[in-house]
Amino acid sequence: MLAFIAENFVPLMFCGLLFFLLTGIPVAFGLAATGLFFGYIGMEANLFPTNLFGALPLRIFGIMKNDTLLAIPFFTFMGIILERSGMAEDLLETVGQVFGPVRGGLAIAVVLVGALLAATTGVVAAAVISMGLISLPIMLRNGYNRTIATGTITASGTLAQAIPPSLVLIVLADQLGRSVGDMYAGALVPGLLLVGLYLAFVVAVAVVRPKWVPALPMEARIYRESNGASGHISLIVLLTICALAGVTWSHYHQSIINPMIGRGLPAAGDEIFIMSMTVASFLALALAGINRLFRLGLMSRLAERVTFVLIPPLVLIFLVLGTIFLGIATPTEGGAMGALGALIMATLRRALTFSLLGQALDNTVKLATFVLFILIGSTVFSFTFNAADGHVWVEQLFAKLPGGQIGFLIVVNLLVFVLGMFIDFFEIAFIVIPILAPVADKMGIDLVWFGVILAMNLQTSFLTPPFGFALFYLRSVAPKTDYRDRITNKMIPAITTGQIYKGSIAFIVLQLIMVAVVVLNPELVSGNINKGVKINAEEALQELRDAGRSAREQREPSAPSGSASAPAAADPMQQLLDAMKREEDQKK
Amino acid sequence: MKALLKITDAIDWCNDRLGHLVRWLVLAAVLISAGNAIMRKAFNISSNAYLEVQWYLFAAVFLLGAAYVFLHNGHVRIDFISARLSKRTNAIIDSIGIVVFLIPLCLILIDLSWPYFVRTYRSGEMSENAGGLIRWPAVLLIPVGFAILLVQAVSELIKRIAFLTGDRAEPFSYVGEKSAEEILAEELAGKRMDESPPAPPVPHAPEAR
Numbered sequence: 001m002l003a004f005i006a007e008n009f010v011p012l013m014f015c016g017l018l019f020f021l022l023t024g025i026p027v028a029f030g031l032a033a034t035g036l037f038f039g040y041i042g043m044e045a046n047l048f049p050t051n052l053f054g055a056l057p058l059r060i061f062g063i064m065k066n067d068t069l070l071a072i073p074f075f076t077f078m079g080i081i082l083e084r085s086g087m088a089e090d091l092l093e094t095v096g097q098v099f100g101p102v103r104g105g106l107a108i109a110v111v112l113v114g115a116l117l118a119a120t121t122g123v124v125a126a127a128v129i130s131m132g133l134i135s136l137p138i139m140l141r142n143g144y145n146r147t148i149a150t151g152t153i154t155a156s157g158t159l160a161q162a163i164p165p166s167l168v169l170i171v172l173a174d175q176l177g178r179s180v181g182d183m184y185a186g187a188l189v190p191g192l193l194l195v196g197l198y199l200a201f202v203v204a205v206a207v208v209r210p211k212w213v214p215a216l217p218m219e220a221r222i223y224r225e226s227n228g229a230s231g232h233i234s235l236i237v238l239l240t241i242c243a244l245a246g247v248t249w250s251h252y253h254q255s256i257i258n259p260m261i262g263r264g265l266p267a268a269g270d271e272i273f274i275m276s277m278t279v280a281s282f283l284a285l286a287l288a289g290i291n292r293l294f295r296l297g298l299m300s301r302l303a304e305r306v307t308f309v310l311i312p313p314l315v316l317i318f319l320v321l322g323t324i325f326l327g328i329a330t331p332t333e334g335g336a337m338g339a340l341g342a343l344i345m346a347t348l349r350r351a352l353t354f355s356l357l358g359q360a361l362d363n364t365v366k367l368a369t370f371v372l373f374i375l376i377g378s379t380v381f382s383f384t385f386n387a388a389d390g391h392v393w394v395e396q397l398f399a400k401l402p403g404g405q406i407g408f409l410i411v412v413n414l415l416v417f418v419l420g421m422f423i424d425f426f427e428i429a430f431i432v433i434p435i436l437a438p439v440a441d442k443m444g445i446d447l448v449w450f451g452v453i454l455a456m457n458l459q460t461s462f463l464t465p466p467f468g469f470a471l472f473y474l475r476s477v478a479p480k481t482d483y484r485d486r487i488t489n490k491m492i493p494a495i496t497t498g499q500i501y502k503g504s505i506a507f508i509v510l511q512l513i514m515v516a517v518v519v520l521n522p523e524l525v526s527g528n529i530n531k532g533v534k535i536n537a538e539e540a541l542q543e544l545r546d547a548g549r550s551a552r553e554q555r556e557p558s559a560p561s562g563s564a565s566a567p568a569a570a571d572p573m574q575q576l577l578d579a580m581k582r583e584e585d586q587k588k
Numbered sequence: 589m590k591a592l593l594k595i596t597d598a599i600d601w602c603n604d605r606l607g608h609l610v611r612w613l614v615l616a617a618v619l620i621s622a623g624n625a626i627m628r629k630a631f632n633i634s635s636n637a638y639l640e641v642q643w644y645l646f647a648a649v650f651l652l653g654a655a656y657v658f659l660h661n662g663h664v665r666i667d668f669i670s671a672r673l674s675k676r677t678n679a680i681i682d683s684i685g686i687v688v689f690l691i692p693l694c695l696i697l698i699d700l701s702w703p704y705f706v707r708t709y710r711s712g713e714m715s716e717n718a719g720g721l722i723r724w725p726a727v728l729l730i731p732v733g734f735a736i737l738l739v740q741a742v743s744e745l746i747k748r749i750a751f752l753t754g755d756r757a758e759p760f761s762y763v764g765e766k767s768a769e770e771i772l773a774e775e776l777a778g779k780r781m782d783e784s785p786p787a788p789p790v791p792h793a794p795e796a797r
Contacts, residue, residue, distance in 0.1 A: 024670025024678060025685035026663035033689035036696065057701035060730055064647035067639075073614050073646060074621065080768055089776070125769045133776045329625050332642075336621030361611035363768045365653045366662040368614075372650040373663060380693075423666055467668065477773055 002045045009047065010393040013038045013385065017431075027427055028370065031377030039384040048387045059379050063372065067332055068174045073368040074335030075122060075165055078320075078342040080360040083126035085346040087313060088117055092134045094309040097223055097302060100216035101230060104206030106144065107152045107213055108199060110135050114156025115195045118163040119317045120338075124462055128157035128470050132477040140492050141485050142220070145212035148205060150478070150495065151503030154463055154470040155198060155510070161425070161459040163191035165320055165335065168425055168458055171371070172451040175433040180331035181324055186448045186525040187455060193524070194456070194514045201510060223302040231300025238284060238303045246280030257326075274322040281314040316341050371426055378430040391438050398439050405443055409450075409519050412436055413457050417512075420461025421468075428458065449518075449525045456515045463504040463511070471500050589755045592746045599743035600659055600761050603736065607656025610649050617645040636717040644726050651733030655740035660762050679748045679759040686745045694738035701730040 005012065016038060020030040042048040063069070082088075091113045099105030099112075110131055117127045131153040139149040161168050164184035173183040206213050225231050253272045288307035291299045299307075320338035323329035329337060346352040385391075401407045419428055433454070440450050462470040478495040485492050518524055621642050628634040657663055670678050707713075709724040750756035766774075 020689075021666045022669050023681050023685065024665045024667050024673075025682065025689070026658075026665050028663055029685065029690050029693065032693050033685075036689075036693060053696065053700060056697065057704040057727075057730055060697075060701070061704075061727060064651075064726060064729070065643055067643065070617070070621070070643055070646050073649070074618060077614060077618060083768075083772055084775070089779075126772055129769055129773050130776060133773065323625075328629060333621055333625035336618050337625060339618045340622040357615075358611070359768065359771065361614050362607075364614050365607065365611045365649055366657050366660065368646070369650040369653045369657040370663045373654055373657075422668060424664060426664070427666070473769065477777075 005041065005045055006047055009038070009042065009388045010385070010390045013388065013390070017381070021427075026370075026373075028373035028377040031374065031431065032380040035377075035380035035382070035384045039387070042384065042388065048384075052387055053380075053383060056380065056383065059383075060376060063375055063379065066174065067330070068170060068180055069372065069375070071165075071170050071180065071332045071335040072167060072371060073364050074332065074339050075167060075170070076367050077360055077364040078335065078339040079121040079123040079126065080363050081339070081342040081346050081352070081356070082121040082316075083123055083130070084356055084360070085342070085349050085351040087120070087345070087349075088113070088127065088130040089134055090309045091116060091313065092131060093222075094305055096135065096138065096216075097221060098232075098235065098306060101221065101232070102206075103210050103215050104202045104213040105215060106135065106139050106142070107148060107202045107205075110152045111156045111195060111198045111202065114159045115163065115192075116313050116317075117157075118159040118161075118166070118191075119321065120313045122160045122163075122166050124157050124160045124470055125473050127160060128154060128473040129477050131157060132474045136474075136478060136495075137485075138220075140479075140495075141488055142216060143211075143214050145209070146495060146499045147503040147506075148202075148212050149503070150474060150500045151505070151507050152198070152202065154468075154474050154500070154504050155507030157470050157473070158459045158462040159191070159195065161462065162187060162194060162456050164188060165324075165331070165338070166455070168429065168455050169451070170331065171426065171429045172433065172455060175429055176437050176447040176451050178448050178451065181327075182448050183451055184321065184324060184331065186452045189524050189527065190452055190456060190514065190518050193517070194511065197510050197514060198507070201506065223300070223305055225300055229300070231302035234298075234300035235303040235306060238287065238299060238307070241287070242280040242284045245283045246276040249279040250276040271322075271325045274318060274325055277314065278318040278322060281311050281318075285311045312345050316345065374426055374430050378434065381431075382434060385435075390435070394435055395439050395442065405445055406519070408440065408443055409445070409453065412440075413453065413515060413519070416454060416457050417460060417464070420458055421464045421466065423467075425458045425461060428461075446522065446526060449522045452525045453515060453518050456511065456518060460508050460511050463508050465501055468504065471504060474500055589750060589753065593750055593755065596743040596746045596750075599739055603655045603659050603740055603743075606736070607653055607659070610653045610656070613645045613649050617642050617649075620645070636715065636719040637721055640715055640717070640721045644721065647726060647729050651729045652736060654733060655736045658737065658740050658744065660765065661760050675759060676752065679751050682759070683745055683748045683752070686741050686748070690741045691738060691745075694734045694741060697734045698731045698738070701727070701734070705731055 013034065017031070017034045020034050021027060023030070025033075036053070039048065039052050043050050043052060092109065095109040095113050096106055099109045102108075114127055114131070117123075117130075121127065136149060136153060140146070160166055164187055166187075169183045169187055170180050173180040176183075202213070221230060223231060250272050253275055254266060257275070284307045288299060288304050290296070292304060316338060319341045320334045323337060324331050324334040343352065346356075398408055398411070401411060403410070416428060416432065419432065437447065437450070441447060462468055465471065475497055478500065479492070480494055482491055482493050484490070620638060624634060624638040624642075670681065673681075705724060705727045708727045713723040715721055715723060747756060747761065748759050751759040
């Protein structure tokens with residue numbers, strides 16, 4: 001008996017884990033229970049030393065100390081405040097008005113707003129619910145094909161998973177031992193490409209099946225000028241001016257910013273992109289403000305409305321992603337700044353009440369606690385798993401696979417795809433990823449690339465039956481019975497669950513295409529990471545300086561930390577760093 | 589059984605209060621973190637104490653809040669099998685889980701972490717970072733957090749058993765609590781009554797984000 005257990009320890013452990021989790025006890029406790037249970041069996045069988053769990057408190061302390069995980073409550077809090085601030089409603093309505101007059105325009109608006117919400121709130125449920133309640137009735141009223149309408153909404157809602165600042169990327173970065181900043185930078189281009197793919201799909205439908213995605217009729221356009229014009233020309237002029245300003249800025253970005261933050265290295269592409277967007281959006285805001293203040297009447301109502309609605313989320317994106325990419329703030333600080341920004345925005349919109357604040361904090365406590373406890377549970381599990389040399393067992397399992405890296409990635413993606421149908425991404429990230437990451441690393445797979453592929457794949461878990469949560473949320477807010485539309489007074493048939501499921505199929509295929517594209521083109525991810533490495537090198541230098549500084553402080557405990565930076569220039573370490581910097585500059 | 593249920597009520601009340609208290613620590617951490625980032629960039633003033641107090645606060649949130657989240661059944665479960673089982677069966681599974689796994693887990697962790705706390709307290713260990721904080725309050729959170737979770741586990745166990753013996757109508761204290769998503773859906777539906785049909789309630793699915 002003992003011999004059997006000793007020989008098959010790891011597979012038995014997996015079976016035990018599966019059994020405990022399926023009983024429906026909380027995942028965190030089930031994971032820890034599996035670890036403890038098999039740990040004590042192993043001790044009985046003399047496989048492990050009896051002090052196996054002795055270091056557990058230290059490991060829990062390590063989780064408490066983990067700076068990266070702090071970003072989880074910050075981004076959660078920011079998302080909940082934003083989802084309740086009415087921002088999504090305004091965006092959907094306004095962007096719908098902009099694109100509505102063309103075929104497929106409402107669907108395009110949903111995709112674009114989904115991407116904007118993804119980059120700000122990052123909450124799938126909120127995006128799907130808002131779109132389901134606001135955009136779906138308008139689409140149905142205008143005779144949209146139901147499959148296209150529901151599919152666009154559920155898929156656009158799940159963009160929050162793949163586009164920074166998503167919680168998935170934070171958790172994956174932590175589990176893969178990579179920096180969140182790198183993970184964000186790596187996910188940006190694939191995320192935007194996915195948005196592009198959705199848009200291309202909608203456009204293709206509009207061309208091939210124009211009747212499925214009709215344009216908004218004249219009477220449904222709200223922001224018309226007194227002379228009957230739609231105001232689009234004015235909007236296009238405004239956009240052109242701002243785009244020109246943005247492009248101009250992108251050319252001069254380096255020469256303006258580098259002296260400001262005292263940097264010798266060239267600026268990264270994503271940083272230039274974000275800053276140029278910021279310049280363009282602030283210009284638009286200034287123009288619209290001047291126009292309204294002096295009643296110049298140079299801008300159409302539509303253009304003005306678009307500016308005022310679109311700018312706050314763009315500013316927030318800058319506040320969060322911009323500061324992270326610029327290296328001004330760590331992702332944790334970015335999250336805190338975003339949360340503060342969300343509070344300010346909600347206050348300005350007069351949406352912030354004491355009860356909303358309490359609810360948002362309460363939800364944050366609940367989410368962060370269950371996530372951190374799953375992590376504690378998986379830490380207990382990993383103690384026993386590592387003691388049993390589980391990684392060796394998993395490695396051997398994958399060593400038999402043909403196809404090397406690609407073969408491994410295909411199998412892992414299939415595994416995650418299937419698991420995603422049944423369990424939540426937090427569980428996948430904390431249970432499956434730590435087991436697979438060392439194998440991937442050994443095979444020479446770049447872990448940021450690996451993480452982005454998985455994040456893309458985990459997105460599908462929201463769309464795949466039987467447990468696609470985006471589908472659940474749309475089902476819960478889509479009309480279940482036939483109803484009379486208040487505006488056209490026509491009867492509109494209910495949305496069936498089958499229509500929602502069918503709608504997601506095309507988008508699941510699109511997402512899987514994107515996973516394949518990222519698998520086959522690592523440079524989509526690493527193109528940004530290489531720049532990331534440069535920033536990292538700079539961070540490392542900064543760390544060296546800090547380390548030198550604190551070492552000096554320890555030698556002279558009386559010196560306050562502020563004055564310690566002054567003599568830093570005389571430090572030999574500093575001279576070395578300066579020399580390195582000069583060399584870098586010469587290379588350019 | 590009546591006396592036991594009184595005890596669970598008292599435990600639940602205490603942990604509910606505690607949960608309401610720790611939520612403000614999240615806000616404090618947000619403000620300190622954002623404030624520190626701004627001060628560091630704008631005035632070049634920063635201290636490791638500000639960085640460390642953030643994770644002290646967050647650690648307090650999830651360790652002290654664990655019992656509160658358990659009370660509100662907020663720890664995610666993989667429920668695609670348990671959702672098909674009766675309430676009774678689930679209550680039996682839960683009771684076994686609490687007795688066999690959760691209570692031993694808490695006891696083991698308290699047993700392991702208490703000496704760790706005593707060690708850091710006696711030595712007065714400080715953070716390895718310059719200007720950092722003293723360590724023992726953070727270490728103390730581990731045994732205290734799991735002790736509170738242990739007490740809540742006892743309370744939950746009594747409730748499950750009381751449900752099985754028919755002394756309680758529900759195995760959980762909080763049934764059908766509104767999730768953030770439900771509140772959002774209601775709010776949006778309320779605002780848009782004139783345009784769309786009334787929205788039915790969102791199913792309770794705490795694990796979806």
